[in-house]
Amino acid sequence: MVSxxxxxxFAVKLSAMxxxxxxxxLLRVLYGKQPTPPSRIADExxxxxxxxxxxxxxxxxxSLVARKASTDDGRSQTLALTDxxxxxxxxxAALADRNDAEFFECLGEEERExxxxxxxxxxxxxxxxxxxxx
Numbered sequence: 001m002v003s004x005x006x007x008x009x010f011a012v013k014l015s016a017m018x019x020x021x022x023x024x025x026l027l028r029v030l031y032g033k034q035p036t037p038p039s040r041i042a043d044e045x046x047x048x049x050x051x052x053x054x055x056x057x058x059x060x061x062x063s064l065v066a067r068k069a070s071t072d073d074g075r076s077q078t079l080a081l082t083d084x085x086x087x088x089x090x091x092x093a094a095l096a097d098r099n100d101a102e103f104f105e106c107l108g109e110e111e112r113e114x115x116x117x118x119x120x121x122x123x124x125x126x127x128x129x130x131x132x133x134x
Contacts (some may be wrong), residue, residue, distance in 0.1 A: 002103070010099045015091065018062065024092055026055045027064060027081065030042040035068060046129065052079075064088060090107030 011021050018026070029041060042052045056079050059065035064085035067077050081089070104112060122128075 006099065006103050009102065010096060012078070013095050013099055014092065017088075017095070019088075019092065020058075022055055023064075026052070026059065027085055027089050027090075027092065027094055030065065030079060030081045035071075035079070035080040037076055040077060051062055059085070 007021070014021060014024055017046045025045065026041070029045060030036065038052045038056065039049055045052070056065055056067060060067055063082055066080055066082050068080070069075075069077060104115075107115065
């Protein structure tokens with residue numbers, strides 16, 4: 001229930017910025033990277049190449065991501081953030097931090113560390129290495 005409320009509140013905040021949670025995740029993955037092939041991004045995010053293409057198409061339409069021919073192989077393509085995308089990621093990261101604070105600032109430092117440790121343990125035991133974006 002807590003996860004659903006935290007996630008929903010964040011999705012609402014992102015929607016006010018015309019970004020979905022899945023789009024935010026791709027923006028975050030691309031941030032600070034050199035142009036990257038969609039196949040590598042798909043592997044990193046645990047998503048299909050088709051899903052990455054659809055996300056990229058939406059972000060390209062919003063002028064947040066650019067698709068270019070690879071410099072190594074003209075037949076393949078790479079994805080990279082545009083200047084607008086680069087500028088937006090820190091703003092969205094701050095939004096994510098504020099969202100987390102709204103839900104978790106009521107916990108003391110020791111309680112937050114315990115919660116973090118417990119959740120990391122659950123993620124490790126459940127082999128949760130990618131985000132379930134659907």
